[in-house]
Amino acid sequence: MEKIFYELEGTVYQQLNSIKRISLPDSFVSIPQKLNKGNGEAKLYVGNESDKTRNFFGPRPFRIKCFFKRTELFEFMQELKLEYKYPKQQYRRKNELSELFDKRLSKINDQNEIIWFSFNEQEQIAPPRIYGKSDDLGYKFLRELPLPGISYLSFIKLQSSSRTIFNARLSTDFSLLEVKQFLPDI
Numbered sequence: 279m280e281k282i283f284y285e286l287e288g289t290v291y292q293q294l295n296s297i298k299r300i301s302l303p304d305s306f307v308s309i310p311q312k313l314n315k316g317n318g319e320a321k322l323y324v325g326n327e328s329d330k331t332r333n334f335f336g337p338r339p340f341r342i343k344c345f346f347k348r349t350e351l352f353e354f355m356q357e358l359k360l361e362y363k364y365p366k367q368q369y370r371r372k373n374e375l376s377e378l379f380d381k382r383l384s385k386i387n388d389q390n391e392i393i394w395f396s397f398n399e400q401e402q403i404a405p406p407r408i409y410g411k412s413d414d415l416g417y418k419f420l421r422e423l424p425l426p427g428i429s430y431l432s433f434i435k436l437q438s439s440s441r442t443i444f445n446a447r448l449s450t451d452f453s454l455l456e457v458k459q460f461l462p463d464i
Contacts, residue, residue: 284436284445286345287392291436291443297334300324300433302448304426310371310378311425320411320421322431327405334435335408339401344433344444346393346416351386354423354448355379361425361452369425382423393419397444420446428452 282293304313306322325331335342355362362379365372395416400409411417420431434445 286436286443289438289440291438294435294437294442295334296432296434297324297331298430298432300431302420302424302426302429302431306421307424307426307429308422310369310374312370313367313426314370321400321403321409322411322420324408324410326407331408334433335399335410338405339399340410341396341398342410342444343441344395344397344416344446346395346419346446346448348386348389348391348393350447351393351419351423352383354429354450355383355386357450358423358425358429361428367425367427386419389415395446397446416446420448424448 284291284293300322302322305319309317324335332338359379361367362375365375369375371378393416395414396412397410397417398412400411403409423429424431428450430449430451432447432449434447436443436445
């Protein structure tokens with residue numbers, strides 16, 4: 279397997295592994311873009327207890343250092359722009375989404391290129407389900423920006439000679455929305 283390297287803030291990191299397509303469900307996102315009535319969970323489900331999950335995130339309770347790249351958040355928002363501006367799904371505050379899009383872009387623009395946040399396992403939750411949470415601004419972006427059903431998260435684990443960090447990346451999959459349009463209401 280080919281080794282992949284990244285340079286970040288003057289330090290070289292090697293990519294060790296990744297977890298792709300962590301779902302960002304309706305229960306997790308901020309209230310304006312919710313599709314249902316729940317108030318939401320600030321904690322994020324990342325998987326079930328397994329050697330693979332533990333090897334990736336670390337022993338219980340994991341406490342990891344993560345980051346978003348501002349440019350990647352801009353790209354993610356551009357992918358969602360049409361859905362924010364002309365929503366196809368029935369979001370709770372559908373009429374506010376266009377204005378929220380502009381406010382959220384402005385908030386991203388005010389950040390440094392690297393937006394750090396901690397992500398800590400919720401040890402009060404008994405296995406097998408594993409959840410993480412944070413109060414940091416970067417983590418708040420994780421709840422504010424995505425639209426449920428069409429957004430997901432990936433983590434890329436990076437290692438330098440002195441530390442391990444995780445690149446968090448938001449992505450979209452509109453095929454899920456397209457399938458929903460053709461399903462009958464039950």
